[in-house]
Amino acid sequence: xxxxxxxxxxxxxxxxxxxxxxxxxxxxxxxxxxxxxxxxxxxxxxxxxxxxxxxxxxxxxxxxxxxxxxxxxxxxxxxxxxxxxxxxxxxxxxxxxxxxxxxxxxxxxxxxxxxxxxxxxxxxxxxxxxxxxxxxxxxxxxxxxxxxxxxxxxxxxxxxxxxxxxxxxxxxxxxxxxxxxxxxxxxxxxxxxxxxxxxxxxxxxxxxxxxxxxxxxxxxxxxxxxxxxxxxxxxxxxxxxxxxxxxxxxxxxxxxxxxxxxxxxxxxxxxxxxxxxxxxxxxxxxxxxxxxxxxxxxxxxxxxxxxxxxxxxxxxxxxxxxxxxxxxxxxxxxxxxxxxxx
Numbered sequence: 287x288x289x290x291x292x293x294x295x296x297x298x299x300x301x302x303x304x305x306x307x308x309x310x311x312x313x314x315x316x317x318x319x320x321x322x323x324x325x326x327x328x329x330x331x332x333x334x335x336x337x338x339x340x341x342x343x344x345x346x347x348x349x350x351x352x353x354x355x356x357x358x359x360x361x362x363x364x365x366x367x368x369x370x371x372x373x374x375x376x377x378x379x380x381x382x383x384x385x386x387x388x389x390x391x392x393x394x395x396x397x398x399x400x401x402x403x404x405x406x407x408x409x410x411x412x413x414x415x416x417x418x419x420x421x422x423x424x425x426x427x428x429x430x431x432x433x434x435x436x437x438x439x440x441x442x443x444x445x446x447x448x449x450x451x452x453x454x455x456x457x458x459x460x461x462x463x464x465x466x467x468x469x470x471x472x473x474x475x476x477x478x479x480x481x482x483x484x485x486x487x488x489x490x491x492x493x494x495x496x497x498x499x500x501x502x503x504x505x506x507x508x509x510x511x512x513x514x515x516x517x518x519x520x521x522x523x524x525x526x527x528x529x530x531x532x533x534x535x536x537x538x539x540x541x542x543x544x545x546x547x548x549x550x551x552x553x554x555x556x557x558x559x560x561x562x563x564x565x566x567x568x569x570x571x572x573x574x575x576x577x578x579x580x581x582x583x584x585x586x587x588x589x590x591x592x593x594x595x596x597x598x599x600x601x602x603x604x605x606x607x608x609x610x611x612x613x614x615x616x617x618x619x620x621x622x623x624x625x626x627x628x
Contacts, residue, residue: 293501295606317413327425330402330586333593338614339610339614339624342611343612345607348547349607355509359594362588370412370414370416370481371481371484372415372417372418372481373415373482373484373485374418374432374465374467374484375405375417375418375464375484375485375487376420376421376460376463376464376484376485376486376487377401377405377419377420377421377422377423377446377460377487378423378457378489378490379419379422379446379451380409380422380423380450380451380453380488380489380490380494381448381455382455382489382490382526382541382544383396383398383448384396384397384398384527385524385541386524386525386538387520388400389567390460391597394525396448397518397519398447398448401518402443402444404567404571404574405574408577410435410436410440412578416432416434417432417433418430418464419439419443420463421446421450422451422455422456422460422463423451423452423455424451424452424453424454424455424456424494424495425454425456425461425494426462426495426514427463428463428467431467432468454495455493457488457491457502457546457549458492458493458495458496458497458499458500458521459494459495459502459551460486461497461499461503461513462502464484464507465484465502465505465511468484468509468511469509482511483559484511484512485513485514485515485577486515487515487516488515488517488518488545489518489545490544490546491545491546492549499552499553503553503557505535507556507557510558511557512557512558512559513553513554513557513559514554514559514560515551515554515559515561515562516562516570516573517545517547517562517563518545519564519565521543521545521565522542523540523541523543523583524540524542524543525539526538526539547561547563560577562576
Protein backbone atom coordinates (compact mmCIF):
# COMPACT_ATOMS: atom_id res chain seq x y z
CA UNK A 287 0.00 0.00 0.00
CA UNK A 288 1.26 3.52 -0.76
CA UNK A 289 1.62 6.23 1.86
CA UNK A 290 2.52 9.93 2.00
CA UNK A 291 5.88 11.15 3.34
CA UNK A 292 7.38 14.62 3.93
CA UNK A 293 11.14 15.26 3.88
CA UNK A 294 11.20 18.69 5.61
CA UNK A 295 9.56 18.88 9.10
CA UNK A 296 9.70 22.73 9.13
CA UNK A 297 6.63 22.90 6.90
CA UNK A 298 4.35 22.24 9.88
CA UNK A 299 5.77 25.22 11.83
CA UNK A 300 5.33 27.44 8.77
CA UNK A 301 1.68 26.45 8.49
CA UNK A 302 1.09 27.08 12.19
CA UNK A 303 2.67 30.53 11.83
CA UNK A 304 0.23 31.68 9.14
CA UNK A 305 -2.78 32.15 11.49
CA UNK A 306 -0.53 34.09 13.90
CA UNK A 307 0.58 36.43 11.09
CA UNK A 308 -3.03 37.02 10.07
CA UNK A 309 -4.05 37.77 13.68
CA UNK A 310 -1.15 40.22 14.15
CA UNK A 311 -2.02 41.85 10.84
CA UNK A 312 -5.52 42.50 12.11
CA UNK A 313 -4.22 43.95 15.40
CA UNK A 314 -1.77 46.48 13.89
CA UNK A 315 -2.39 49.52 11.74
CA UNK A 316 0.90 48.95 9.91
CA UNK A 317 1.23 45.72 7.91
CA UNK A 318 3.36 43.10 9.64
CA UNK A 319 4.34 41.35 6.42
CA UNK A 320 5.08 43.58 3.45
CA UNK A 321 4.63 41.86 0.09
CA UNK A 322 4.08 43.67 -3.21
CA UNK A 323 0.37 44.45 -3.45
CA UNK A 324 -0.30 42.64 -0.15
CA UNK A 325 -1.49 45.83 1.55
CA UNK A 326 -3.98 46.40 -1.21
CA UNK A 327 -5.63 43.05 -0.46
CA UNK A 328 -6.71 44.40 2.95
CA UNK A 329 -7.78 47.90 1.90
CA UNK A 330 -11.49 48.55 1.61
CA UNK A 331 -12.79 48.83 -1.89
CA UNK A 332 -15.43 51.31 -2.85
CA UNK A 333 -16.74 49.08 -5.57
CA UNK A 334 -16.66 45.65 -3.87
CA UNK A 335 -16.18 44.52 -0.26
CA UNK A 336 -15.02 41.06 -1.40
CA UNK A 337 -11.97 39.68 0.38
CA UNK A 338 -11.49 36.70 -1.92
CA UNK A 339 -7.99 37.87 -3.02
CA UNK A 340 -6.91 37.38 0.59
CA UNK A 341 -8.28 33.84 0.56
CA UNK A 342 -6.51 33.11 -2.71
CA UNK A 343 -3.23 34.44 -1.33
CA UNK A 344 -3.48 32.39 1.85
CA UNK A 345 -4.37 29.26 -0.13
CA UNK A 346 -1.38 29.80 -2.40
CA UNK A 347 0.95 30.29 0.57
CA UNK A 348 -0.30 27.10 2.25
CA UNK A 349 0.19 25.09 -0.95
CA UNK A 350 3.71 26.44 -1.43
CA UNK A 351 4.70 25.69 2.17
CA UNK A 352 3.47 22.10 1.87
CA UNK A 353 5.18 21.75 -1.54
CA UNK A 354 8.51 22.89 -0.06
CA UNK A 355 8.24 20.04 2.43
CA UNK A 356 8.78 17.67 -0.57
CA UNK A 357 5.77 15.39 -0.20
CA UNK A 358 6.16 11.99 -1.84
CA UNK A 359 3.94 9.02 -2.49
CA UNK A 360 5.89 5.98 -1.32
CA UNK A 361 5.13 2.47 -2.59
CA UNK A 362 6.68 0.20 0.03
CA UNK A 363 7.93 -3.08 -1.45
CA UNK A 364 8.81 -5.25 1.53
CA UNK A 365 11.35 -8.02 1.55
CA UNK A 366 9.71 -11.38 0.93
CA UNK A 367 10.95 -14.94 0.94
CA UNK A 368 9.68 -17.33 -1.70
CA UNK A 369 10.42 -20.85 -2.82
CA UNK A 370 10.89 -21.94 -6.37
CA UNK A 371 12.92 -23.43 -9.16
CA UNK A 372 13.73 -22.42 -12.69
CA UNK A 373 12.33 -25.24 -14.82
CA UNK A 374 12.62 -25.83 -18.54
CA UNK A 375 10.21 -28.29 -20.16
CA UNK A 376 11.60 -29.85 -23.32
CA UNK A 377 8.73 -31.50 -25.22
CA UNK A 378 8.93 -33.78 -28.25
CA UNK A 379 6.60 -32.76 -31.13
CA UNK A 380 7.75 -35.36 -33.65
CA UNK A 381 5.26 -37.24 -35.83
CA UNK A 382 5.39 -40.33 -33.59
CA UNK A 383 3.51 -38.36 -30.93
CA UNK A 384 0.43 -38.99 -33.12
CA UNK A 385 0.37 -42.60 -31.93
CA UNK A 386 -2.98 -43.27 -30.25
CA UNK A 387 -1.87 -45.58 -27.45
CA UNK A 388 -3.46 -43.54 -24.63
CA UNK A 389 -7.08 -43.42 -23.52
CA UNK A 390 -9.40 -40.83 -22.01
CA UNK A 391 -12.92 -41.76 -20.92
CA UNK A 392 -12.56 -44.99 -22.86
CA UNK A 393 -11.67 -43.19 -26.11
CA UNK A 394 -8.23 -43.42 -27.76
CA UNK A 395 -6.17 -40.22 -27.81
CA UNK A 396 -2.70 -39.48 -29.12
CA UNK A 397 0.33 -38.91 -26.94
CA UNK A 398 0.30 -35.13 -27.14
CA UNK A 399 -3.39 -34.98 -26.19
CA UNK A 400 -2.62 -37.11 -23.13
CA UNK A 401 0.42 -35.14 -22.05
CA UNK A 402 -0.72 -31.51 -22.55
CA UNK A 403 -3.24 -31.39 -19.66
CA UNK A 404 -0.75 -33.06 -17.34
CA UNK A 405 1.89 -30.46 -18.18
CA UNK A 406 -0.61 -27.65 -17.63
CA UNK A 407 -1.63 -29.09 -14.26
CA UNK A 408 2.05 -29.34 -13.31
CA UNK A 409 2.56 -25.65 -14.17
CA UNK A 410 -0.50 -24.60 -12.15
CA UNK A 411 0.76 -26.48 -9.09
CA UNK A 412 4.08 -24.61 -9.04
CA UNK A 413 3.15 -20.90 -8.82
CA UNK A 414 6.50 -19.91 -7.28
CA UNK A 415 8.57 -21.38 -10.13
CA UNK A 416 9.75 -19.74 -13.30
CA UNK A 417 8.92 -22.15 -16.10
CA UNK A 418 9.87 -22.15 -19.77
CA UNK A 419 9.17 -24.48 -22.70
CA UNK A 420 11.36 -25.79 -25.52
CA UNK A 421 9.83 -27.75 -28.41
CA UNK A 422 11.81 -30.14 -30.56
CA UNK A 423 11.26 -32.37 -33.52
CA UNK A 424 13.76 -32.27 -36.39
CA UNK A 425 15.10 -29.10 -34.68
CA UNK A 426 14.66 -27.44 -31.29
CA UNK A 427 12.98 -24.10 -30.66
CA UNK A 428 12.18 -22.01 -27.59
CA UNK A 429 8.42 -21.60 -27.32
CA UNK A 430 8.55 -19.68 -24.01
CA UNK A 431 11.51 -18.39 -21.95
CA UNK A 432 11.46 -18.65 -18.16
CA UNK A 433 8.41 -16.82 -16.85
CA UNK A 434 6.22 -16.40 -13.78
CA UNK A 435 3.22 -15.70 -16.04
CA UNK A 436 1.78 -19.19 -15.93
CA UNK A 437 -1.58 -18.13 -17.38
CA UNK A 438 0.17 -16.91 -20.53
CA UNK A 439 2.26 -20.08 -20.61
CA UNK A 440 -0.84 -22.28 -20.41
CA UNK A 441 -2.38 -20.37 -23.32
CA UNK A 442 0.73 -21.05 -25.39
CA UNK A 443 0.55 -24.75 -24.57
CA UNK A 444 -3.07 -24.83 -25.73
CA UNK A 445 -1.87 -23.84 -29.19
CA UNK A 446 0.49 -26.80 -29.50
CA UNK A 447 -0.29 -29.18 -32.33
CA UNK A 448 1.64 -31.86 -34.13
CA UNK A 449 3.05 -30.91 -37.51
CA UNK A 450 4.16 -27.44 -36.36
CA UNK A 451 7.84 -28.40 -36.78
CA UNK A 452 9.79 -30.33 -39.39
CA UNK A 453 9.82 -34.07 -38.73
CA UNK A 454 12.56 -35.89 -36.88
CA UNK A 455 13.63 -36.35 -33.25
CA UNK A 456 16.49 -34.09 -32.09
CA UNK A 457 16.69 -35.10 -28.42
CA UNK A 458 20.21 -33.68 -28.01
CA UNK A 459 19.19 -30.30 -29.42
CA UNK A 460 16.02 -30.26 -27.30
CA UNK A 461 18.09 -30.70 -24.15
CA UNK A 462 20.85 -28.35 -25.32
CA UNK A 463 18.48 -25.43 -26.01
CA UNK A 464 16.80 -25.95 -22.63
CA UNK A 465 20.20 -25.75 -20.92
CA UNK A 466 21.04 -22.45 -22.64
CA UNK A 467 17.83 -20.95 -21.21
CA UNK A 468 19.06 -21.74 -17.70
CA UNK A 469 22.37 -19.91 -18.04
CA UNK A 470 22.11 -17.19 -15.39
CA UNK A 471 25.18 -16.34 -13.36
CA UNK A 472 23.22 -14.88 -10.45
CA UNK A 473 22.17 -18.38 -9.40
CA UNK A 474 25.45 -20.11 -10.08
CA UNK A 475 27.92 -21.27 -7.44
CA UNK A 476 31.31 -22.62 -8.43
CA UNK A 477 30.27 -22.61 -12.07
CA UNK A 478 27.22 -24.78 -11.38
CA UNK A 479 23.63 -23.67 -11.73
CA UNK A 480 21.57 -23.63 -8.53
CA UNK A 481 17.82 -24.21 -8.21
CA UNK A 482 17.11 -25.39 -11.75
CA UNK A 483 16.29 -28.57 -13.63
CA UNK A 484 15.03 -29.81 -17.00
CA UNK A 485 12.13 -32.13 -17.76
CA UNK A 486 12.72 -33.88 -21.08
CA UNK A 487 9.74 -35.71 -22.59
CA UNK A 488 10.09 -37.80 -25.73
CA UNK A 489 8.71 -40.96 -27.33
CA UNK A 490 11.46 -41.77 -29.82
CA UNK A 491 15.15 -42.11 -30.54
CA UNK A 492 17.56 -39.32 -31.50
CA UNK A 493 17.88 -39.23 -35.28
CA UNK A 494 18.61 -35.57 -36.15
CA UNK A 495 20.03 -32.33 -34.78
CA UNK A 496 23.49 -30.86 -34.28
CA UNK A 497 23.99 -32.05 -30.69
CA UNK A 498 23.98 -35.69 -29.62
CA UNK A 499 22.25 -36.77 -26.39
CA UNK A 500 25.67 -37.69 -24.96
CA UNK A 501 27.06 -34.21 -25.62
CA UNK A 502 23.98 -32.54 -24.12
CA UNK A 503 24.25 -34.81 -21.08
CA UNK A 504 27.88 -33.77 -20.58
CA UNK A 505 26.85 -30.10 -20.65
CA UNK A 506 24.07 -30.65 -18.11
CA UNK A 507 26.39 -32.58 -15.82
CA UNK A 508 29.09 -29.90 -16.00
CA UNK A 509 26.58 -27.19 -15.09
CA UNK A 510 25.04 -29.20 -12.26
CA UNK A 511 21.56 -29.25 -13.81
CA UNK A 512 19.48 -32.40 -13.14
CA UNK A 513 17.49 -33.72 -16.08
CA UNK A 514 14.29 -35.67 -15.45
CA UNK A 515 13.43 -37.78 -18.48
CA UNK A 516 9.99 -39.15 -19.35
CA UNK A 517 9.53 -41.82 -21.98
CA UNK A 518 6.05 -41.55 -23.47
CA UNK A 519 4.05 -44.30 -25.13
CA UNK A 520 3.73 -48.07 -24.91
CA UNK A 521 6.25 -50.64 -26.07
CA UNK A 522 5.72 -52.77 -29.16
CA UNK A 523 3.23 -52.00 -31.93
CA UNK A 524 0.96 -48.99 -31.45
CA UNK A 525 -1.94 -47.58 -33.57
CA UNK A 526 -1.02 -44.65 -35.79
CA UNK A 527 -3.60 -42.59 -37.75
CA UNK A 528 -3.28 -42.42 -41.53
CA UNK A 529 -4.03 -39.23 -43.51
CA UNK A 530 -4.52 -38.58 -47.22
CA UNK A 531 -2.89 -35.86 -49.31
CA UNK A 532 -5.46 -33.32 -48.05
CA UNK A 533 -4.64 -34.14 -44.43
CA UNK A 534 -7.93 -35.96 -43.95
CA UNK A 535 -7.89 -38.98 -41.71
CA UNK A 536 -8.63 -42.17 -43.63
CA UNK A 537 -7.80 -44.89 -41.11
CA UNK A 538 -5.17 -46.35 -38.79
CA UNK A 539 -2.19 -48.67 -39.05
CA UNK A 540 0.07 -50.39 -36.53
CA UNK A 541 3.68 -49.18 -36.21
CA UNK A 542 6.52 -50.22 -33.92
CA UNK A 543 7.30 -47.82 -31.06
CA UNK A 544 10.99 -46.91 -31.06
CA UNK A 545 11.58 -45.25 -27.66
CA UNK A 546 15.28 -45.25 -26.72
CA UNK A 547 14.73 -45.93 -23.02
CA UNK A 548 18.40 -46.73 -22.38
CA UNK A 549 19.52 -43.30 -23.60
CA UNK A 550 16.94 -41.53 -21.41
CA UNK A 551 18.06 -43.51 -18.36
CA UNK A 552 21.69 -42.53 -18.97
CA UNK A 553 20.76 -38.84 -19.27
CA UNK A 554 18.86 -38.84 -15.98
CA UNK A 555 21.36 -40.97 -14.04
CA UNK A 556 24.42 -38.98 -15.07
CA UNK A 557 22.85 -35.60 -14.31
CA UNK A 558 21.26 -36.50 -10.97
CA UNK A 559 17.69 -36.65 -12.26
CA UNK A 560 15.33 -39.61 -12.63
CA UNK A 561 13.77 -41.58 -15.49
CA UNK A 562 10.01 -42.25 -15.70
CA UNK A 563 8.20 -44.61 -18.03
CA UNK A 564 4.84 -43.10 -19.00
CA UNK A 565 3.05 -45.93 -20.76
CA UNK A 566 -0.44 -44.61 -20.01
CA UNK A 567 -2.23 -41.54 -18.67
CA UNK A 568 -1.87 -42.62 -15.05
CA UNK A 569 1.89 -43.07 -15.28
CA UNK A 570 2.28 -39.70 -17.02
CA UNK A 571 0.53 -38.03 -14.09
CA UNK A 572 2.55 -40.09 -11.60
CA UNK A 573 5.79 -38.94 -13.25
CA UNK A 574 4.95 -35.26 -12.99
CA UNK A 575 3.67 -35.67 -9.42
CA UNK A 576 6.95 -37.34 -8.44
CA UNK A 577 8.89 -34.43 -9.92
CA UNK A 578 6.55 -31.98 -8.21
CA UNK A 579 7.50 -33.49 -4.84
CA UNK A 580 11.10 -32.41 -5.42
CA UNK A 581 12.58 -30.27 -2.66
CA UNK A 582 11.93 -26.55 -3.05
CA UNK A 583 14.90 -24.19 -2.86
CA UNK A 584 14.40 -20.93 -0.99
CA UNK A 585 15.46 -17.63 -2.48
CA UNK A 586 15.31 -14.20 -0.84
CA UNK A 587 14.17 -11.25 -2.89
CA UNK A 588 15.43 -7.70 -2.41
CA UNK A 589 13.33 -5.00 -0.79
CA UNK A 590 12.93 -1.68 -2.57
CA UNK A 591 10.90 1.53 -2.53
CA UNK A 592 9.17 3.31 -5.38
CA UNK A 593 8.59 7.04 -4.74
CA UNK A 594 6.66 9.63 -6.72
CA UNK A 595 7.47 13.31 -6.14
CA UNK A 596 4.35 15.44 -5.53
CA UNK A 597 6.08 18.85 -5.37
CA UNK A 598 4.67 20.31 -8.58
CA UNK A 599 1.17 19.00 -7.88
CA UNK A 600 1.07 21.48 -4.96
CA UNK A 601 3.51 24.19 -6.08
CA UNK A 602 1.84 24.84 -9.45
CA UNK A 603 -1.66 25.59 -8.08
CA UNK A 604 -0.07 27.52 -5.20
CA UNK A 605 1.79 29.84 -7.59
CA UNK A 606 -1.32 30.17 -9.72
CA UNK A 607 -3.39 31.19 -6.68
CA UNK A 608 -0.83 33.84 -5.68
CA UNK A 609 -0.72 35.20 -9.22
CA UNK A 610 -4.52 35.47 -9.41
CA UNK A 611 -4.64 37.19 -6.03
CA UNK A 612 -2.00 39.72 -7.14
CA UNK A 613 -3.85 40.46 -10.38
CA UNK A 614 -7.13 40.91 -8.51
CA UNK A 615 -5.57 43.22 -5.91
CA UNK A 616 -3.50 45.42 -8.23
CA UNK A 617 -6.33 47.52 -9.67
CA UNK A 618 -7.64 48.18 -6.15
CA UNK A 619 -4.24 49.43 -5.02
CA UNK A 620 -3.81 51.60 -8.09
CA UNK A 621 -7.14 53.36 -7.50
CA UNK A 622 -6.37 53.95 -3.84
CA UNK A 623 -3.02 55.55 -4.70
CA UNK A 624 -4.37 57.80 -7.54
CA UNK A 625 -4.59 61.51 -6.43
CA UNK A 626 -8.06 63.07 -6.59
CA UNK A 627 -8.66 66.25 -8.60
CA UNK A 628 -11.40 68.84 -8.28
